[in-house]
Amino acid sequence: MQPSAPHTLHATEREIAILKLLAQRGFVAFRELEQIIDASPATLRRDLERLASAGRIGRVHGGALSLGSNGVQPDNSPAALRGVPFHENIAKHADAKRAIGRAAAILCQPGEGIMIDGGSTTLQMCPHLGQLGLQVLTNSLHAVSALLPQANTRVLVAGGTLFREQNIILSVSDDDLMPSFHAPKLFMGAASIGHQGVMQPDTVLAAAERRLIDRADQLILLVDSSKFDAPSGYVVCALDEIDVVITNAELPARHVRMLKQAGVRIITA
Numbered sequence: 001m002q003p004s005a006p007h008t009l010h011a012t013e014r015e016i017a018i019l020k021l022l023a024q025r026g027f028v029a030f031r032e033l034e035q036i037i038d039a040s041p042a043t044l045r046r047d048l049e050r051l052a053s054a055g056r057i058g059r060v061h062g063g064a065l066s067l068g069s070n071g072v073q074p075d076n077s078p079a080a081l082r083g084v085p086f087h088e089n090i091a092k093h094a095d096a097k098r099a100i101g102r103a104a105a106i107l108c109q110p111g112e113g114i115m116i117d118g119g120s121t122t123l124q125m126c127p128h129l130g131q132l133g134l135q136v137l138t139n140s141l142h143a144v145s146a147l148l149p150q151a152n153t154r155v156l157v158a159g160g161t162l163f164r165e166q167n168i169i170l171s172v173s174d175d176d177l178m179p180s181f182h183a184p185k186l187f188m189g190a191a192s193i194g195h196q197g198v199m200q201p202d203t204v205l206a207a208a209e210r211r212l213i214d215r216a217d218q219l220i221l222l223v224d225s226s227k228f229d230a231p232s233g234y235v236v237c238a239l240d241e242i243d244v245v246i247t248n249a250e251l252p253a254r255h256v257r258m259l260k261q262a263g264v265r266i267i268t269a
Contacts, residue, residue, distance in 0.1 A: 009038055014047050022057060022066035026203040026234030029063040029210060058203075063210065065203045089120040096224040096248040099269035101125040103246050104187055104222055108132055112184055115212055116143050118168035119189030121222040129153060137181045139208070141167040156181060160208075170208040186216035190223050193245075194231025195258060197238040206234040213237055220244040225251040239264060 009017070017037055021028045033044050048064050051057045058065035101124025108114055110132045116122050118140030126146035129136070136147055139158040147153050160171025188209060190198045198221060200206045213219055219242050228251065239262035246267045259266055 011047065011050075014039055014044070015051060018047060018051065018064070019056065022064060026066050027063060027207045027210060027236075033063070063207070065207050092120070093224045093226055093248075096250075096269070097121045097124050099248060100222050100224060100246050102128055103267055103269040104220065105129055107185065107220065107244070108134060109184075110134075113137070113181065115181070115183045115186040115216055116140065117186065117188040117209060117212055118143065118166060119222070121189045121224065122187050125187060125222070137183065139169045139212075141169070170204055171211075181215065183216050185218045185220055186212050187220050187222060188212065190221060190227055190236070191233050192227050192229075192231040193221070193223055193239075194228070195239070196231065196235050198236045198242065199231060199233035200236055201233045203234050206236045209236045213241065218243045220246065222246050224248050225255070228252070228255045238262075 014037055018028070018033065021033075021036070030041075030044065030048075033048075034041060037044060039047070048057065048059055052059035052064070097120060100121055104122070104125040105128035108129060111134070112132075113135040114137075116125070116136055116138045118138070123140065123142050123146060126143055129147070130150035130152060133152045135154045135156065136143075137156040137158065138144060138147070139160075141162075144155055144157060147155050158169050158171065160169045162169050188198075191201050192199045200209065213236070219237070221242050221244065223245065225248050239259065242259075242262070242264045244265045244267060245259055246269055249268050251266075251268070256266060
């Protein structure tokens with residue numbers, strides 16, 4: 001008796017699988033789809049284009065986004081993101097964030113190129129970089145302001161839409177507005193972190209950060225211990241994609257175990 005051939009998913013089945021993943025995650029990378037769905041890369045690209053043309057998903061560089069209840073594509077989204085505005089976030093856990101920023105700056109090597117994602121914690125590393133002669137790509141206008149007085153620091157700015165409440169510039173469309181830049185290290189914050197991975201409250205932000213991760217050799221996450229208390233949001237990346245977490249000494253033992261089980265190096269500031 002001949003063994004039965006493996007079941008190949010039809011277009012409708014693939015679309016259902018893609019939409020289910022997006023409903024769960026908000027964003028899914030193309031390379032993840034290749035691993036999860038039994039179809040060729042060309043077929044998956046056609047599936048994504050078909051769903052995007054029908055207004056059922058947002059097609060972005062490196063993957064796809066779920067759409068909000070209003071069905072607005074990311075390129076047409078208003079200049080506001082879900083989540084806590086920067087001016088409110090900067091005052092929370094300020095001492096811990098300053099210590100984390102100092103610890104992050106120590107990891108930078110003189111003359112190297114790095115990426116600094118926007119956020120109230122990543123901003124705290126900027127004052128400690130002036131003597132290192134770095135090239136810094138950032139999407140944060142606050143980081144640009146902090147780095148401009150440093151004569152030895154070369155600053156590159158990402159292209160895209162300005163989101164005023166967070167003072168960051170994001171591009172998640174297929175039109176690549178980012179400088180052609182690859183870095184040994186990406187310093188990134190997060191709204192929350194849990195067993196599911198690193199999370200942000202907005203799909204646009206999650207997708208933009210995914211693009212930064214793809215351009216870096218090392219992902220260094222800067223998060224104070226409060227970010228572990230109530231993990232929720234859209235998954236940016238899994239825990240095992242993080243190389244280093246810099247946090248404060250109040251991080252509970254259960255979270256330390258979670259990170260170590262994922263192979264993450266922990267630096268306590």
